[in-house]
Every structure is written in structure tokens, then in C-alpha cells.
Amino acid sequence: MINQNPKRSDEPIWWGLFGAGGTWFAMITPITILVLGIMGPLGMLDADALSYDRVAGFATNIIGALFVIATIALPMWHAMHRVHHGMHDLKIHTGVAGKIACYGIASIITALSVIFIFMI
Template sequence: MKTIDRHPPRSEEPIWWSLFGAGGSWFAMMTPITVLLLGVLVPLGLLSPDYLNYERVHAFASSWVGALLILGSIILPLWHAMHRLHHGTHDLKLRLGRAGKVACYGFAALVSLLSQWLLMHL
């Protein structure tokens, strides 16, 4: 009979899986709204392009709510995609090991930090 290890080694996987889930949820909820507004309503003339003039968009991006929405739209789906890519390499039997994990999650972290820095210096 096999015994249960009551003190298994700690894993960082819950962090990556939570970012994966948050990114997938964000993408599923926010992308259809964005496509509807920018890809359907504006081209059909149902929403005035004046709503998307530079001053309004800049004011929105400069507000804390706008900045959070923009960052969420960039960062969360990116973490989702990088987690999927990392686990996809396992499915393809590419033995990348720690280097693959560092490459995927390091890229997501780098782009996340760069996005925050660029948005702060608007």
C-alpha cells in the first residue's frame, strides 16, 4: 500500500495557473466588447469616430481606470498565451526544461513591465 506524502514540495504552478485562468477569462470577456466597438459599431457608423479622437483616448488611458483596463488587456492574455505555449512544448515532447519555463514566463514578465512603464510615461 502506498503512503500519502503529507508534506509534498512546494510548487509555483498555482501562480502560473492563476495567471493562465485570469488571462483566459479576461480575453473571453473583453475581446468581444472591443471587437464590437472598434470592429463593428465604428465602421458601420453606429458609434461616432469622434468618441475615439486623440484627446478622449489619451484622457482615458491617463486615468487609473483606463490604465488598468489597457494593462489588463495586454498583460493577462499574454500570461495566458505564454502558459499555453509552455505547456504546448511539453505536449510536443520538446524537452526544454527550466529554459523553456524561463523563456516563456520571462518574456511575459518583461512585456508586462515594459507595458506598465510605457503607460506610466504617456
């Protein structure tokens, strides 16, 4: 018999953030590392391209601010979802406390990234 009143789950929210974080980490982070971590230090970019004023201008623009926040927050949601389910796979059943701890850490990092951007 089909349950006509199934219990609502919050898993779609966490899976959505997990998927967004994994996609961001797989597609955007390698390019960011290439440009900022390899091309910049090797002098392949214009000297003014990574000046403080230009980077601060990018980070205070709405598109740049969203990019910086997403670069910090989305992979953190992905990682904390993996930690939460990885603990379950390792037979470390923390229940609701583990869920609150994992997603709470991701929430705090997200909030700190937003605060950091608004303080620039």
C-alpha cells in the same frame, strides 16, 4: 504513506494568470474588438468618442490604465502558459529554460505595457 513535507509548487501562480488571461480574452476582448474594430470604423459611434484626447484621457485614468494593461498582459500570460505546456505535450522538453523563456516573455510584455501607460 503520505508525504508530510511536500515540495512547494509555483504552478498555482501560473495557472491563476492562465485562467485570468483566458477569461479576459474570452469575455472582454470580443467586446473591445467589436467597439474599436468594427463599430468605430463603420461610424456607429460618435465621431468624438475615439478622439485622441478622449482615448488618452481614458488611458491615463487609473481604471482605464488598468483596463489597457490587463487587455495586453493577461492574454499574453494565457498564451505563454499554453506555449509552455504545449511544448511539453509535443515532447519538446525544455525544462526550466523553457519555463523561464515563456514566463519571461509574458513578464516583459507586462512590464512594457505598464511603462507604455505611464509614458502617456
